[in-house]
Amino acid sequence: xxxxxxxxxxxxxxxxxxxxxxxxxxxxxxxxxxxxxxxxxxxxxxxxxxxxxxxxxxxxxxxxxxxxxxxxxxxxxxxxxxxxxxxxxxxxxxxxxxxxxxxxxxxxxxxxxxxxxxxxxxxxxxxxxxxxxxxxxxxxxxxxxxxxxxxxxxxxxxxxxxxxxxxxxxxxxxxxxxxxxxxxxxxxxxxxxxxxxxxxxxxxxxxxxxx
Amino acid sequence: xxxxxxxxxxxxxxxxxxxxxxxxxxxxxxxxxxxxxxxxxxxxxxxxxxxxxxxxxxxxxxxxxxxxxxxxxxxxxxxxxxxxxxxxxxxxxxxxxxxxxxxxxxxxxxxxxxxxxxxxxxxxxxxxxxxxxxxxxxxxxxxxxxxxxxxxxxxxxxxxxxxxxxxxxxxxxxxxxxxxxxxxxxxxxxxxxxxxxxxxxxxxxxxxxxxxxxxxxxxxxxxxxxxxxxxxxxxxxxxxxxxxxxxxxxxxxxxxxxxxxx
Numbered sequence: 001x002x003x004x005x006x007x008x009x010x011x012x013x014x015x016x017x018x019x020x021x022x023x024x025x026x027x028x029x030x031x032x033x034x035x036x037x038x039x040x041x042x043x044x045x046x047x048x049x050x051x052x053x054x055x056x057x058x059x060x061x062x063x064x065x066x067x068x069x070x071x072x073x074x075x076x077x078x079x080x081x082x083x084x085x086x087x088x089x090x091x092x093x094x095x096x097x098x099x100x101x102x103x104x105x106x107x108x109x110x111x112x113x114x115x116x117x118x119x120x121x122x123x124x125x126x127x128x129x130x131x132x133x134x135x136x137x138x139x140x141x142x143x144x145x146x147x148x149x150x151x152x153x154x155x156x157x158x159x160x161x162x163x164x165x166x167x168x169x170x171x172x173x174x175x176x177x178x179x180x181x182x183x184x185x186x187x188x189x190x191x192x193x194x195x196x197x198x199x200x201x202x203x204x205x206x207x208x209x210x211x
Numbered sequence: 212x213x214x215x216x217x218x219x220x221x222x223x224x225x226x227x228x229x230x231x232x233x234x235x236x237x238x239x240x241x242x243x244x245x246x247x248x249x250x251x252x253x254x255x256x257x258x259x260x261x262x263x264x265x266x267x268x269x270x271x272x273x274x275x276x277x278x279x280x281x282x283x284x285x286x287x288x289x290x291x292x293x294x295x296x297x298x299x300x301x302x303x304x305x306x307x308x309x310x311x312x313x314x315x316x317x318x319x320x321x322x323x324x325x326x327x328x329x330x331x332x333x334x335x336x337x338x339x340x341x342x343x344x345x346x347x348x349x350x351x352x353x354x355x356x357x358x359x360x361x362x363x364x365x366x367x368x369x370x371x372x373x374x375x376x377x378x379x380x381x382x383x384x385x386x387x388x389x390x391x392x393x394x395x396x397x398x399x400x401x402x403x404x405x406x407x408x409x410x411x412x413x414x415x416x417x418x419x420x421x422x423x424x425x426x427x428x429x430x431x432x433x434x435x436x437x438x439x440x441x442x443x444x445x446x447x448x449x450x451x452x453x454x455x456x457x458x459x460x461x462x463x464x465x466x467x468x469x470x471x472x473x
Binding site for chain 2: 109113150174195
């Protein structure tokens with residue numbers, strides 16, 4: 001083998017190497033925006049399904065969206081941040097219960113709201129990444145208005161998950177933190193879980209009534 | 212041959228290294244975050260990098276009059292569900308959406324002095340000019356403001372909207388919102404925005420209708436008409452919250468802070 005051949009061969013080896021490694025990297029390293037876009041596109045696809053508006057389709061959609069939520073939301077991180085410092089003093093068992101109740105509340109209220117989707121477009125404006133944290137700034141363009149919706153994401157096991165949504169400057173996590181703080185100030189973790197469950201029950205009752 | 216294997220091995224190591232290093236860093240971060248996750252924010256909610264403690268958004272709200280505020284919040288809540296919402300729904304049932312839109316445009320056009328003063332106090336002369344030309348066009352060709360001819364039209368170059376008021380101007384001057392306040396019927400406010408309201412009262416044309424009860428009636432009518440376009444907004448906050456009072460307070464203060472920043 002002469003020198004030229006050797007160089008060509010090694011270049012080919014490098015190229016092969018790169019080609020083989022690329023897909024693996026791409027899967028492992030989806031950027032925050034890509035992850036978010038995948039989730040948003042999936043939700044829109046589900047919502048655009050004509051069966052959404054039938055009475056029968058309603059429950060199915062909610063189930064579909066709910067099972068999808070775990071791929072894109074870090075509910076534990078979200079709950080932890082919504083509680084703030086008192087989280088550190090909560091027993092693990094109650095933390096788990098709180099995450100479950102809070103998730104149920106978020107599902108009931110927010111899944112109901114996104115079903116009012118009316119062909120809004122999402123414009124991805126900017127992405128910022130630092131270590132295991134990221135923030136994606138987007139605009140939701142409705143018929144006559146533009147809303148700013150920003151997402152905060154955290155990387156867990158090589159995948160990005162949303163842990164806060166900031167709509168028009170109102171952070172979901174911080175809004176709940178101000179509520180949770182009030183309740184935890186007057187009561188305790190069990191009391192907070194009770195309050196959340198009460199609200200969930202009220203929402204479920206209202207839902208059954210309207211159907 | 213050995214050379215190629217060496218090269219391949221080298222590249223594999225080089226290419227995979229950043230991934231594993233990043234994963235390690237992530238795990239480490241997570242451990243630290245767990246201990247101090249309240250202060251681990253890198254960006255503000257609007258996406259600016261937090262460089263020091265001064266830059267950090269104020270988490271604690273000032274609400275020394277919580278007893279008074281909570282009382283009026285309850286009253287307003289009952290008024291909304293018991294009086295204003297049914298009234299708006301009944302009115303919307305009788306009057307179709309288009310005429311209600313005209314009425315909304317008319318009163319919005321009439322509030323031009325408030326927006327103009329809000330813009331001027333902040334030195335936003337371009338927005339002030341924009342508001343002025345909008346006012347002139349809508350008041351004349353737009354038939355006294357019933358039609359909004361400028362809606363959805365693009366400007367030659369981007370000019371920020373003139374949706375300003377006096378409270379926002381005070382905020383732009385560096386004044387904080389001060390203690391949160393809930394007023395009967397009027398709803399959530401802050402000390403700063405209350406002072407703004409008072410100023411706005413005097414530059415709102417409908418204030419000068421005589422006698423005073425016609426002025427009040429006109430303002431109430433404008434409010435109910437506007438409400439028909441906003442039904443469901445308040446409900447969605449209340450529905451999703453475990454402490455509606457705290458949820459509304461946070462939402463009000465954050466929205467105002469965002470408007471001041473714009």
